[in-house]
Amino acid sequence: MEQYKERIHQWLFENRLRGTRLLKRLVQEASVQGSEKYAQALVIEKLRQLGLKIDIWTPDIRQLQKHGAFVSTRTSFEDSPNVVGILKGKGGGRSIILNGHIDVVPEGDETRWTYEPYSAYVKDGKLYGRGSTDMKGGNVALLFALEAIISLNISLKGDVIFQSVIEKESGGAGTLACVLRGYKADAAIIPEPTNMKILPEQQGSMWFRIKVKGRSAHGGMRYEGVNAIEKANVVINHLLELGAERNGRIQDSMYEQIPLPLPINIGKISGGTWPSSVPDTVILEGRMGVAPNEMMSDARNEMKEWLARLKEKDGWFTEHPVGLEWFGARWLPGQIDPDHELVKILTSQYRFVKAEDPKIEASPWETDGGILTNIGDIPTIVFGPGIAEAAHFPNEYIELNAVFEAAEIIALTVIQWCGIANE
Amino acid sequence: MEQYKERIHQWLFENRLRGTRLLKRLVQEASVQGSEKYAQALVIEKLRQLGLKIDIWTPDIRQLQKHGAFVSTRTSFEDSPNVVGILKGKGGGRSIILNGHIDVVPEGDETRWTYEPYSAYVKDGKLYGRGSTDMKGGNVALLFALEAIISLNISLKGDVIFQSVIEKESGGAGTLACVLRGYKADAAIIPEPTNMKILPEQQGSMWFRIKVKGRSAHGGMRYEGVNAIEKANVVINHLLELGAERNGRIQDSMYEQIPLPLPINIGKISGGTWPSSVPDTVILEGRMGVAPNEMMSDARNEMKEWLARLKEKDGWFTEHPVGLEWFGARWLPGQIDPDHELVKILTSQYRFVKAEDPKIEASPWETDGGILTNIGDIPTIVFGPGIAEAAHFPNEYIELNAVFEAAEIIALTVIQWCGIANE
Numbered sequence: 001m002e003q004y005k006e007r008i009h010q011w012l013f014e015n016r017l018r019g020t021r022l023l024k025r026l027v028q029e030a031s032v033q034g035s036e037k038y039a040q041a042l043v044i045e046k047l048r049q050l051g052l053k054i055d056i057w058t059p060d061i062r063q064l065q066k067h068g069a070f071v072s073t074r075t076s077f078e079d080s081p082n083v084v085g086i087l088k089g090k091g092g093g094r095s096i097i098l099n100g101h102i103d104v105v106p107e108g109d110e111t112r113w114t115y116e117p118y119s120a121y122v123k124d125g126k127l128y129g130r131g132s133t134d135m136k137g138g139n140v141a142l143l144f145a146l147e148a149i150i151s152l153n154i155s156l157k158g159d160v161i162f163q164s165v166i167e168k169e170s171g172g173a174g175t176l177a178c179v180l181r182g183y184k185a186d187a188a189i190i191p192e193p194t195n196m197k198i199l200p201e202q203q204g205s206m207w208f209r210i211k212v213k214g215r216s217a218h219g220g221m222r223y224e225g226v227n228a229i230e231k232a233n234v235v236i237n238h239l240l241e242l243g244a245e246r247n248g249r250i251q252d253s254m255y256e257q258i259p260l261p262l263p264i265n266i267g268k269i270s271g272g273t274w275p276s277s278v279p280d281t282v283i284l285e286g287r288m289g290v291a292p293n294e295m296m297s298d299a300r301n302e303m304k305e306w307l308a309r310l311k312e313k314d315g316w317f318t319e320h321p322v323g324l325e326w327f328g329a330r331w332l333p334g335q336i337d338p339d340h341e342l343v344k345i346l347t348s349q350y351r352f353v354k355a356e357d358p359k360i361e362a363s364p365w366e367t368d369g370g371i372l373t374n375i376g377d378i379p380t381i382v383f384g385p386g387i388a389e390a391a392h393f394p395n396e397y398i399e400l401n402a403v404f405e406a407a408e409i410i411a412l413t414v415i416q417w418c419g420i421a422n423e
Numbered sequence: 424m425e426q427y428k429e430r431i432h433q434w435l436f437e438n439r440l441r442g443t444r445l446l447k448r449l450v451q452e453a454s455v456q457g458s459e460k461y462a463q464a465l466v467i468e469k470l471r472q473l474g475l476k477i478d479i480w481t482p483d484i485r486q487l488q489k490h491g492a493f494v495s496t497r498t499s500f501e502d503s504p505n506v507v508g509i510l511k512g513k514g515g516g517r518s519i520i521l522n523g524h525i526d527v528v529p530e531g532d533e534t535r536w537t538y539e540p541y542s543a544y545v546k547d548g549k550l551y552g553r554g555s556t557d558m559k560g561g562n563v564a565l566l567f568a569l570e571a572i573i574s575l576n577i578s579l580k581g582d583v584i585f586q587s588v589i590e591k592e593s594g595g596a597g598t599l600a601c602v603l604r605g606y607k608a609d610a611a612i613i614p615e616p617t618n619m620k621i622l623p624e625q626q627g628s629m630w631f632r633i634k635v636k637g638r639s640a641h642g643g644m645r646y647e648g649v650n651a652i653e654k655a656n657v658v659i660n661h662l663l664e665l666g667a668e669r670n671g672r673i674q675d676s677m678y679e680q681i682p683l684p685l686p687i688n689i690g691k692i693s694g695g696t697w698p699s700s701v702p703d704t705v706i707l708e709g710r711m712g713v714a715p716n717e718m719m720s721d722a723r724n725e726m727k728e729w730l731a732r733l734k735e736k737d738g739w740f741t742e743h744p745v746g747l748e749w750f751g752a753r754w755l756p757g758q759i760d761p762d763h764e765l766v767k768i769l770t771s772q773y774r775f776v777k778a779e780d781p782k783i784e785a786s787p788w789e790t791d792g793g794i795l796t797n798i799g800d801i802p803t804i805v806f807g808p809g810i811a812e813a814a815h816f817p818n819e820y821i822e823l824n825a826v827f828e829a830a831e832i833i834a835l836t837v838i839q840w841c842g843i844a845n846e
Contacts, residue, residue, distance in 0.1 A: 203643055207698045218815060219688035219710040220626055220788035229692050230663070233656045240653070265642035267702055268695035269652050275630045275690040275708045275751070277815075285698045287642040328698070365643035392641065392700075 001416060004154055005352065008411050011148045012404050019144045019407070020122070020400060022046065026136045027120040027129040031102050036080050036166045039102050039136075043083050043164045046143055050150050052085035052162065059166075059177035067180065069375055071171030071330050082174050083164040084183060087146060090421035093157020096342075096414055097188035097378060098146070099175060099368060100139035101168030104131035105392050112394035128397040133386030137398040138191030138406065139164065141385055145411035158418035161185055168368050171329050175368035179376040187342045187379045187417065189410060192367050193386025196402060198350065200343050201254050201362035202369045202382055203262070204290035204333030208303065209283060210235060211323035212271070216280040225278030226316060228271055232282040234314050235307075235322060239264050239286075242306045250291065254338070254362035261362065262289040292335035292362065300326060332370030336379040342417055346381060349412040353405055383410075424839060427577055428775065431834050434571045435827050442567045442830070443545070443823060445469065449559045450543035450552040454525050459503050459589045462525050462559075466506050466587045469566055473573050475508035475585065482589075482600035490603065492798055494594030494753050505597050506587040507606060510569060513844035516580020519765075519837055520611035520801060521569070522598060522791060523562035524591030527554035528815050535817035551820040556809030560821040561614030561829065562587065564808055568834035581841035584608055591791050594752050598791035602799040610765040610802045610840065612833060615790050616809025619825060621773065623766055624677050624785035625792045625805055626685070627713035627756030631726065632706060633658060634746035635694070639703040648701030649739060651694055655705040657737050658730075658745060662687050662709075665729045673714070677761070677785035684785065685712040715758035715785065723749060755793030759802040765840055769804060772835040776828055806833075 012019075022042070031039035040056075047054050059077045064070045083102075089095070107117035107130045115121040117130045127137070142162060149156070161183055165174030212232045217225025243264035255261035264286065271282030290299045307324055310317035336343060338360070350358040365388070369380040385402035435442075445465070454462035463479075470477050482500045487493045506525075512518070530540035530553045538544040540553045550560070565585060572579070584606055588597030635655045640648025666687035678684035687709060694705030713722045730747055733740040759766060761783070773781040788811070792803040808825035 205643065205699070216816075218788055218811075219690055220628065220686060220712060220786075221683075221811070222686045222688045223682040224812065227689065229659065229689050232692075233659060236652065236656060259646040260644075263643060263645045265645045265699070265701060266650065266652050266695075267642055267698040267700050269655075269702075269705065270693050272689075272691035272708075276628070276688070276710045277690050278688060279690055279692075282692065285695075287699045289643060363643075365641055388641075388644070389647065393639075 001420065004152065004415060005412060007152050008148050008408055011152060012144065012408050015144065016404055019140055019404065022143070023127060023136060023140045023403065024120040026140065027127065027132050028118050030118045031104055031131065032106050033103055033170055034080060036102050040081050040083050040164060043102065047085035047162070050085070050147055052087055055084040056081050059173060063180065064173055064176060067176065069176055069332065069371060070173060072167060072173045073170060077166070080166045082166055082177055084178065085162040087150070087156065087160040089156045089158045089418055091157060093419035094417055095159040095161065095185035096417055097161045097163060097183065097185040097372065098142045099163040099165060099188055099190045099372065100135055100142055101174065101368065102139070102164050103166050103169050104134065105169050108394060114395055125400050126397045127400055128395065130396055133193045133396050133398040134391035135192050135384060135386055137386050137403045138193065138384035141191050141403050141406040141410055144407040145414060148407070148411045149415065154415060155421040156415065156418040157421045159185065160414060160418060165368065172331065172368045172371045175371045176375060179371060184376060185378055188372050190367055190369055190380060190382050191384030191406060191410065192382050193388045193391050194363065194382055194384050195388055196385060196406065197359040197361050198343065198346055199361055199363040199382040200336045200338050201292040202334040202367050203292065203362065203364055204296065204331045204370050205287050205366050206290060206296060206299065206326055206330045207285065207328040208288055209285050209325050209327055212282040212284065213320045214278065214280045217278040219276040219278060222278050228279045228282040231316060232269065232271065232284060235284065235310065236266055238310055238313060239266065252362065257361055258364055261364065262291055264288050290333050292333040294333065296332070331366030332374045334367065334369030334373040334380050336381055340379055342379065342381060345416045346383060346409070346413045349409050349416065352412065353409045424843070427575065427838060428835060430575050431571050431831060434575060435567065435831050438567065439827055442563055442827065445566070446550060446559060446563045446826065447543040449563065450550065450555050451541050453541045454527055454554065455529050456526055456593055457503060459525050463504050463506050463587060466525065470506070470508035470585070473508070473570055475510055478507040479504050482596060486603060487596055487599060490599060492599055492755065492794060493596060495590060495596045496593060500589070503589045505589055505600055507601065508585040510573070510579065510583040512579045512581040512841055514580060516842035517840055518582040518584065518608035519840055520584045520586060520606065520608040520795065521565045522586040522588065522611055522613045522795065523558055523565055524597065524791065525562070525587050526589050526592050527557065528592050531817060537818055548823050549820045550823055551818060553819055556616045556819050556821040557814035558615050558807060558809055560809050560826045561616065561807035564614050564826050564829040564833055567830040568837060571830070571834050572838065577838060578844040579838065579841040580844045582608065583837060583841060588791065595754065595791045595794045598794045599798065602794060607799060608801055611795050613790055613792055613803060613805050614807030614829060614833065615805050616811045616814050617786065617805055617807050618811055619808060619829065620782040620784050621766065621769055622784055622786040622805040623759045623761050624715040625757040625790050626715065626785065626787055627719065627754045627793050628710050628789050629713060629719060629722065629749055629753045630708065630751040631711055632708050632748050632750055635705040635707065636743045637701065637703045640701040642699040642701060645701045651702045651705040654737070654739060655692065655694065655707060658707065658733065659689055661733055661736060662689060675785065680784055681787055684787065685714055687711050713756050715756040717756065719755070754789030755797045757790065757792030757796040757803050759804055763802055765802065765804060768839045769806060769832070769836045772832050772839065775835065776832050
């Protein structure tokens with residue numbers, strides 16, 4: 001093992017420019033939902049160069065729709081390929097899945113970007129662009145970890161299954177399709193942007209919609225009506241209390257560094273049609289975090305029972321309870337035993353490469369790790385070079401140094417996990 | 424005078440069916456903004472039958488735009504005529520304006536109406552339809568009061584100026600156009616729906632828009648952001664306090680019967696775009712009542728200074744004050760001296776017709792009385808047969824008895840105010 005460490009390091013150093021160029025090309029392909037194919041074409045070409053066994057398919061929506069975990073706004077995945085590349089091992093070793101999503105969220109308001117969102121502009125060691133940090137930098141870390149291993153003729157015992165999936169930002173249909181296609185391994189790594197922290201636990205989440213009712217009246221005689229916006233205030237405060245209560249229960253040391261491990265976020269509010277009228281309806285939409293060891297149905301029930309208690313705060317809700325529905329995106333929480341061998345190996349290789357201890361925490365946001373863990377029964381760690389706070393925002397960027405450090409750490413982890421053949 | 428009272432009563436009784444038919448025809452013309460002409464045609468025909476001097480014109484928007492009180496969303500009044508009919512007096516008496524708006528608000532969600540919104544269906548003495556109560560029933564009371572006076576050959580000293588105006592629901596451009604055209608009188612009556620109460624004071628109002636700022640973040644890490652919806656809660660409570668403070672100052676006995684004489688209503692809220700994001704902007708829109716003896720600029724200043732105090736409630740507002748703008752509709756408050764001769768006459772004739780005392784109060788909603796009072800310098804009373812709570816709602820209706828009682832009271836009031844010639 002030891003002899004490879006120096007060679008991996010050297011190879012990555014010598015090939016850094018090529019890696020940077022691949023990342024630039026990937027970022028320049030604006031692979032928003034529905035437009036993934038050109039970015040996937042670049043991935044396919046790289047896998048072809050590496051000599052991997054390639055599987056390219058467009059997920060079958062009818063098959064996916066039958067599965068309880070399927071979430072997507074799309075009616076077809078035609079023209080949106082999933083890509084898998086397999087590095088077959090010699091046998092007798094542990095297998096690993098290296099999973100990265102190729103899709104990106106939209107760039108939003110272009111005027112807020114300093115450089116064009118898909119320019120992949122490099123300055124002072126940072127590469128800018130939508131998808132750089134979330135998560136094409138991570139994908140390139142995976143690809144270059146593989147290329148280093150292959151170029152150095154390091155023969156592994158276990159299989160390495162590289163997955164470049166669609167639809168992560170929209171509910172995980174791409175990773176679900178991989179699981180249903182039969183891809184299985186002893187563990188998995190997903191290099192989502194973790195600021196180089198190791199996240200053995202990943203939060204899940206669900207979207208809720210709450211309808212608050214009032215009674216309309218002319219605004220000049222507002223005492224004749226009941227203002228749904230004022231009633232929504234009561235609901236919002238009630239929800240914040242539920243968040244505080246749920247957070248108060250978290251004992252898990254993984255969450256020590258996180259101020260609010262299990263947030264309830266109210267993301268959208270809309271109500272009323274006319275300034276001169278008392279509004280009779282307000283709609284609240286938001287996100288409820290689900291803990292890694294929590295059943296989503298339990299979280300839903302808790303929300304439902306909590307909202308039923310609104311009448312204790314305000315008698316209006318006795319005759320006019322709020323409406324509650326769950327809609328849209330839903331992410332399963334994910335978890336790997338913190339004492340799992342892969343966690344130990346990754347931690348150890350991190351220490352070697354970075355000469356410092358890694359931070360090991362629970363993630364406050366969602367990944368496809370929930371699908372691999374719960375549906376695929378594949379223990380999953382999330383660890384990657386991107387910057388969590390930059391994801392989904394204007395002027396998203398990644399530190400190039402981190403990309404290649406992550407590549408090195410992941411390469412060494414894969415080697416140790418899968419084992420070296422003929423050693 | 425006394426001999427006329429019985430004859431007026433008798434004439435209205437005998438002609439009630441014709442009055443009801445006119446009201447039905449008027450209600451059946453859906454005279455929403457921009458579509459007033461067919462209803463106005465019916466009014467013009469009635470004025471022609473009465474032998475009044477008729478003035479028909481479409482207001483000149485360029486002339487109106489120069490006036491500080493002009494408010495409208497329209498860019499042209501082409502095809503939307505204002506109508507005035509004058510019953511010239513013999514001279515030496517007081518003149519009076521009888522003003523009613525011909526426009527109606529939209530019917531809203533048609534599925535909520537039991538009968539079709541423009542059916543003018545009559546059942547159990549009630550006539551149903553958009554505009555029945557607000558305020559075509561009142562307009563018919565005016566027209567039949569005039570027809571009674573004319574049919575009975577009662578010759579008045581003072582002029583009676585009947586006005587059928589557009590745009591009352593949209594800011595008062597029709598009544599403003601009448602004032603600018605030179606129509607002036609010693610006093611005015613507007614039979615808006617007052618439930619037969621006499622309203623010598625009418626509230627004004629203005630529309631405000633408040634922008635509340637937050638800081639965006641991923642909903643899973645909401646502690647990184649500042650939720651604008653939660654901050655809007657603070658603003659809403661602060662506004663309710665301002666409303667309570669302003670209402671606490673009202674000493675005017677006219678408001679004794681009204682729970683909240685000077686309300687601030689938050690009518691519309693909108694903020695956030697994504698359930699999984701912490702929202703950074705919330706917009707509140709609402710209506711601020713203006714007291715009859717209050718300058719609108721003073722009310723605006725009070726709102727501005729009150730909002731500046733938000734930082735005392737929450738330090739966030741120190742660096743992130745809310746934005747405030749005034750937009751859209753604005754109605755001037757109106758007022759007539761409660762001891763004004765016209766108030767005394769109207770009260771006395773009400774007592775005669777109804778054999779009970781009228782309720783005399785301030786109105787909690789807006790009318791064109793503000794324009795006649797402040798711009799035209801014409802003391803104005805608001806008194807009419809419609810039902811305030813039914814206005815603007817589905818299943819709007821009016822009690823036909825009230826229409827003809829109001830016609831009788833107004834006819835007798837006009838006779839006493841203007842004086843009888845050759846008596």
